[in-house]
Amino acid sequence: MNQDLFIQNLFNALTVGSLYALIAIGYTMVYGILRFINFAHGDVFMVGAYFIFFTVNFSIIPWPLAALAAIIGASALGILVDRVAYRPLREAPRISALISAIGVSFLLENLGLVIFTGLPRPAVQPAWLVDPIIYGNIRILPLSFVVPAVTAVLVLGLLFIVYRTRPGLAMRSIARDIETTRLMGVSIDRTIALTFGLGSALAAAAGIMWAMRYPQIHPFMGVLPGFKAFIAAVVGGIGSIQGAVLGGLLLGTVEIVAVANWPELSGYRDAFAFVLLIVILLFRPTGLMGEKMEDKI
Amino acid sequence: MKAANPSPISEPHALRNRLSTLGSAALLFLGIWWAGHNLDGYQTRLLNLVAVNAILALSLNFIYGFSGMFSLGHAGFMAIGAYVSALCILTPAQKEMIWLLEPIYEPLAEFMTPFVVSVFLGGLAAALTSLVIALPVMRLGGDYLGIATLGFAEIIRVLFTNLAPITNGAIGLRGIPPYADAWWNYAWLLATLFVILSLLKSNFGNVLKSIRDDEIAARTMGIDTTAYRTMAFCVGGFFAGVGGALMGSLVTTIEPKMFNFQYTFNILLIVVAGGLGSVTGSVVGAAVITILLEWLRIIEYPMDFGFIRIPGIPGMRMVIFSVVLMLIIIFRREGLLGNREFSWNAFYDFFGSLKKRPDVHLGHLLRFLRLVKKLLAGGQP
Numbered sequence: 001m002n003q004d005l006f007i008q009n010l011f012n013a014l015t016v017g018s019l020y021a022l023i024a025i026g027y028t029m030v031y032g033i034l035r036f037i038n039f040a041h042g043d044v045f046m047v048g049a050y051f052i053f054f055t056v057n058f059s060i061i062p063w064p065l066a067a068l069a070a071i072i073g074a075s076a077l078g079i080l081v082d083r084v085a086y087r088p089l090r091e092a093p094r095i096s097a098l099i100s101a102i103g104v105s106f107l108l109e110n111l112g113l114v115i116f117t118g119l120p121r122p123a124v125q126p127a128w129l130v131d132p133i134i135y136g137n138i139r140i141l142p143l144s145f146v147v148p149a150v151t152a153v154l155v156l157g158l159l160f161i162v163y164r165t166r167p168g169l170a171m172r173s174i175a176r177d178i179e180t181t182r183l184m185g186v187s188i189d190r191t192i193a194l195t196f197g198l199g200s201a202l203a204a205a206a207g208i209m210w211a212m213r214y215p216q217i218h219p220f221m222g223v224l225p226g227f228k229a230f231i232a233a234v235v236g237g238i239g240s241i242q243g244a245v246l247g248g249l250l251l252g253t254v255e256i257v258a259v260a261n262w263p264e265l266s267g268y269r270d271a272f273a274f275v276l277l278i279v280i281l282l283f284r285p286t287g288l289m290g291e292k293m294e295d296k297i
Numbered sequence: 298m299k300a301a302n303p304s305p306i307s308e309p310h311a312l313r314n315r316l317s318t319l320g321s322a323a324l325l326f327l328g329i330w331w332a333g334h335n336l337d338g339y340q341t342r343l344l345n346l347v348a349v350n351a352i353l354a355l356s357l358n359f360i361y362g363f364s365g366m367f368s369l370g371h372a373g374f375m376a377i378g379a380y381v382s383a384l385c386i387l388t389p390a391q392k393e394m395i396w397l398l399e400p401i402y403e404p405l406a407e408f409m410t411p412f413v414v415s416v417f418l419g420g421l422a423a424a425l426t427s428l429v430i431a432l433p434v435m436r437l438g439g440d441y442l443g444i445a446t447l448g449f450a451e452i453i454r455v456l457f458t459n460l461a462p463i464t465n466g467a468i469g470l471r472g473i474p475p476y477a478d479a480w481w482n483y484a485w486l487l488a489t490l491f492v493i494l495s496l497l498k499s500n501f502g503n504v505l506k507s508i509r510d511d512e513i514a515a516r517t518m519g520i521d522t523t524a525y526r527t528m529a530f531c532v533g534g535f536f537a538g539v540g541g542a543l544m545g546s547l548v549t550t551i552e553p554k555m556f557n558f559q560y561t562f563n564i565l566l567i568v569v570a571g572g573l574g575s576v577t578g579s580v581v582g583a584a585v586i587t588i589l590l591e592w593l594r595i596i597e598y599p600m601d602f603g604f605i606r607i608p609g610i611p612g613m614r615m616v617i618f619s620v621v622l623m624l625i626i627i628f629r630r631e632g633l634l635g636n637r638e639f640s641w642n643a644f645y646d647f648f649g650s651l652k653k654r655p656d657v658h659l660g661h662l663l664r665f666l667r668l669v670k671k672l673l674a675g676g677q678p
Contacts (some may be wrong), residue, residue, distance in 0.1 A: 037440050088627045095367055098440060099569060100626045102562060107619035113612030219612075223558075227451070230444065271455040274448035281445055282433050 004137040009260045011144035015213060017252025018151035022206035023229030024236065024244035025158065026078075026199025032175045032239035033195055036094050039101040040081055041203055042226015043108035046219065048074040048204025049123065049211040050116055056124045063126055071204045078200025079193045087189065112219030120218040123211035130212065147209050154202060155245055162241065167194055175239065224270060231277040237287030246288060251276065314641040322487060329479045341479060342547075343591055348482035349543045351583035352489045354567040355576065356536035359493055361565075362574035362636075363502070364529040365509030367443040370430070371537050371564050373450030374423040376457060376556035378538025379545030380464055382419035383473045385410045386546065391472055395465055402462040412476040416485065416542040423538025424531045426453075431527040447558065457553040469552025470545075477546035485543060489536050494576060496532065505529050559615075563590070566622050572632035577639040582632070593617060 023045055030038040051070035055061050061069065085104045089097045129143045162168040170191045173181040182188050210225065211217050228251060236247025251273055259266050280287060332344060353371065360368045387395070389407050410418065434445040457464045464470075496502050508515045508522050516522050545551045563586075571582020593614045625632060651658050 035440075037444065085623055085627070092630060094440070096626050096630055098367070098443070099565065100623050102565070103619045103623040103626065105619075106559070106562060106615055107623070110612040110615035110619065114610055114616055118611065227447075231448070234441075234444070267459040268455055271452045274452050277448050278433065278445060281437060281441060285437065285441070 005260070007138055008140060009256050011140050013253040013256040014249070015144045015147045015252070016256060017249035018148045019206045019210050019213070019248075020225070020229045020232045020251050021245040021248025022151055022154065022202045022209075023225060024233040024248045025155070025241055026203045027230045028233040028236070028238055028241060028244040029171075029195050029199050031233070033171065033178075033192060034086070034090075034094075034097065036097045037101065037230060038086075038196075038199075039098070039226075040085075040104035040108055041199065042222035042224075042229070043105050043112075044074050044078050044081070044200045044222070045203040045207040045210070045226060046112060046217070046222035047077055047108065048200075048207030049217045049221065050112065050121075051204070052124055052208050053121055053211075053217060063124065066124075067205075067208055070208060071201045074204030074207070075197040075201040078196040078203075082193055082196040087192075109219050109223070116219055118219060120216040123215040123217050124208075125212050125215055130215075143209070143212055147213070150205070150209065154205060155241070158198060158202065159241060161198065167191060171195055228273040231273045233287075234277060235280045235287055237289035240287075240289045243287055243289035250288075310642060310645070313645070317641045317644075325483060325487075326480075329483055332479060343588060344479055345477065345482050345547055346591070347584045347587045348479070348486045349477075349540055349547060350564070350567060350587045351486055351580045352536055352543065353540035353564045354571065354579040354583045355489050355493055356533045356540060357564050358568045358571075358573065358576070358579045359496075359536070360530055360533035362568060362572075362579075363497060363509065364505045364526060364533075365512075366526055366530060367440065368446045368530070368533070369443045369558070369561055369565075370446030370450035372556040372558065372560040373446075373453040374427060374534045374537035375541030375544065375560065376450075376453055376551075376553065377423045377426050378416075378419035378541030379551050379556070380419075380457065380470070381422040381538070382415040382542030383470050383545050383551060384408070384463075385415035385418055386412055386474050386476065387470065387472075388474075395470060395472070396462075398466070398468070399461040401465075405463065412474075412481065412546070416481075416539055416546075419542030419545075420535040420539040423541065424535035427531045427534025428527065431530045435523050435527050435530070447561075450556075450558070450561065454553050454556060457556075464553070467553060469550060469555075471550050473546055473549045473551065475546060475549050477543045482543055482547070485539060489539070490576065490580075492532075493536070497576070501525070501528075566618065569622065570625055570632050572634035572636060574636040575632070575634045575638055577637070578632055578634035581634065585633070590614065590618065 023041065026041045026044075027038060030036070030041070048070050051073045052066050055066035055069050056063060059066075081104050085100045086097055089100055129146060130141055132139045132141050160168075162171060170181065170186045171194070173184070173186065174188060174191055178188065206225075207222070210221075229248065232247035232251045233244045234247070235250060236243030236245070254276060255269060255272055258272060259269055329344075332341065336344065353375065356374075357368070357371050360366050384405055385408065388409065392401055392406055395401075430446065430449045434442055434449075437445055458467050460466075497505075504515070504520055504525050507518070508520065508525060512522055541556075567582040567586045568579055570586055571580070572578030596613045596617075597611050
C-alpha cells in the first residue's frame with residue numbers, strides 16, 4: 001500500500017470510527033445504568049438522519065439550525081422511548097426490557113417504512129463538506145476532518161457533563177448502586193431520562209454525519225451501524241465512555257484496513273465486527289477498558 | 298442401587314391419558330386428510346406455516362423458556378437447516394440450472410437423499426453448528442449470550458452470501474421441490490413435541506429447569522451446568538434446523554437475506570405471546586400469531602371497495618406486531634398461558650365436574666352469553 005492510499009485510508013478509518021464511537025456511547029451509557037442492550041438506539045440514529053432531511057427540505061430553516069433541531073428531536077424520542085417502553089419494566093427481569101427494546105426497534109423501523117416509505121432518500125450534504133480536497137494524489141473530503149473534530153467536541157462535552165456536573169454525578173452514582181442513590185434523594189427516573197436524552201443526541205449527530213458519508217437514508221439504515229456500534233461498546237468495555245470511543249475507533253480501523261489490504265475480503269466486511277466481538281468475548285469478556293469497574297457510568 | 302424412578306406408567310389414569318393422546322393424534326391426521334380434500338391452496342399453506350412455526354417456536358422455547366439461555370441466533374440455525382436440506386433434495390439437473398455464475402462444489406452436484414433424511418440432515422447440521430457455537434459462548438450469560446448468538450447468525454448469513462459454490466450466493470436457491478406438505482409438517486411437529494416433552498419429563502429436563510431458575514444453586518449440587526446447557530442448545534438447534542428445512546421446502550425459494558434478524562424476532566414473538574416455558578403455549582402461540590400475521594397482510598395490499606380505494610400501507614403489519622409484543626411484555630409478561638400446560642387430567646376433571654355439577658357450568662355459560670350479548674349490543678350504532 002503506497003503512502004497516499006495510506007493517508008486516505010487513515011482518514012476514512014478515523015471518520016467511520018468516530019461515527020461508531022458516537023453511537024457506541026449511547027449503548028454504553030444505557031447499559032452501564034440499566035444493564036440492558038437498548039436495541040432501539042440504532043433506530044434513533046436513523047430517525048435523526050430523517051429529521052434533518054425533512055427540516056431542510058420542507059422548511060426554510062438553515063442547515064445548522066436544522067441539525068440542532070434534529071438532535072433535539074431525537075433526544076426527545078429517546079426520552080419518550082424510555083418513558084413508554086422501559087420505565088414500566090424497571091422492576092421486571094432484564095430480559096423483559098430487552099424484548100421490549102427489540103419491539104421498539106422494530107416499531108421505529110417499520111413506522112419509518114410507513115411514514116417515510118422504503119424509498120431511499122438523498123441525504124442533506126452542504127457542498128463545503130463534500131467537495132474533495134485534492135493534494136497530489138491524495139483525495140480527501142473535508143468531512144474526514146470535520147467528523148472527527150465534531151466527535152471530539154461532543155465527547156469532551158459529554159465527559160464534562162458526566163464528570164463535572166451534579167446530574168453527571170447522579171448518573172455515575174446510579175451506575176454504581178441504584179438503591180443507595182435513590183435513598184440519597186436523587187430522582188432516578190429523571191437521571192435515566194437524561195441519560196437517554198444525551199445518548200440519543202449523540203446518535204442523532206452520528207446519523208446526520210453518517211448520511212453525509214453514505215448519502216442515502218432509508219428506514220433500515222440504523223440496523224447494521226447499530227449492531228456494530230454495540231459491538232464497539234463491548235470491545236471497549238461496556239459501561240465505559242472512553243472504552244466506547246476506543247472500541248469505535250478500533251472497529252472503524254479494522255474494517256477499513258482489512259478491506260484495503262485484502263480487497264477479496266470485501267464481501268465479508270459486515271462479518272468482521274461480529275468476529276471481533278466473539279474474539280473479545282472469549283479472551284477478554286470485560287472489554288479493553290472494562291477492568292476499572294468504578295468508571296462505569 | 299438405583300432408587301425406584303416413578304415411571305410415567307404408574308401415574309393415575311396413565312393408560313387413559315396415553316390412549317387420549319393417541320386418539321387425538323389420529324384425529325389430527327384425520328383432520329389433515331379432510332383438509333387435503335376441502336381446503337384451498339392458501340388455507341393449506343396457512344395450515345403448513347402453523348406447523349413449521351410451532352416447531353421453530355418449540356425449539357426456541359426449549360433453549361430460552363426451559364433452559365434460560367437467551368439466544369437470538371435462531372435464523373442462523375434455520376438457514377443451515379434450509380440450505381443443507383435443499384442441497385439434498387434438489388436433483389442434479391436442477392443444480393446444473395441453478396449454479397450458473399459459479400459452478401457448484403463438485404461432490405455436491407450428484408448428492409441426493411430422500412426428503413425425510415434431508416430434513417434430518419438439515420437438523421443435524423444445525424445441531425453441529427450449535428455445538429461449535431456453544432463451545433465458546435456458553436460461558437457467557439444473559440444478554441452477552443444473546444448478542445453473541447446474534448453475531449453468529451449474522452456471520453452465517455454473510456458466509457452464505459459469499460460461499461457461492463455451495464450456496465449459490467446472494468441469488469439463493471430456487472425451485473426447491475415442495476415435498477413439505479401437511480402430512481410431513483405435522484408428522485415432524487408431532488415428533489418434535491414427543492422428543493421435547495420426553496426430554497422435559499426426564500431428569501435432563503429437571504436439571505435444565507434447575508439451571509434456569511438458579512444456576513449457582515445447580516452448580517452447587519454438582520451439576521455440570523455448561524455441559525447441560527450445551528446439550529440443550531444443540532437440541533434446540535436441531536429442531537430449528539428441522540424447521541428451517543421444512544420451511545425451505547414449503548416456500549421453495551431460499552436466499553441468505555431471508556434469514557435475517559426479523560425472522561428470529563417473529564419466532565421470539567410467538568414464544569413470548571404463547572408463554573415462556575410452556576409447550577402448549579408455543580403451539581397455541583404459533584397458531585394464533587401465524588394466522589394473525591397472515592391476516593394482517595390485507596392491510597399492506599390496496600383495497601378497492603368500488604367507490605373508495607385505500608392504498609396499501611407497507612410496514613403497517615410489523616408496526617402492529619411490534620406494538621403487540623410490547624403490550625404483552627409490559628402488561629402480561631407471562632403470555633397467553635404463562636408456564637401452564639395442557640394435561641389430560643385437567644381436561645377430564647373439567648368434564649367430570651361438568652357431569653356432577655352441571656348447574657355451575659350452565660351458570661358460567663349463561664353469564665358468558667349475556668356478556669357477549671351486551672358487547673354485541675354495545676357494538677351497534
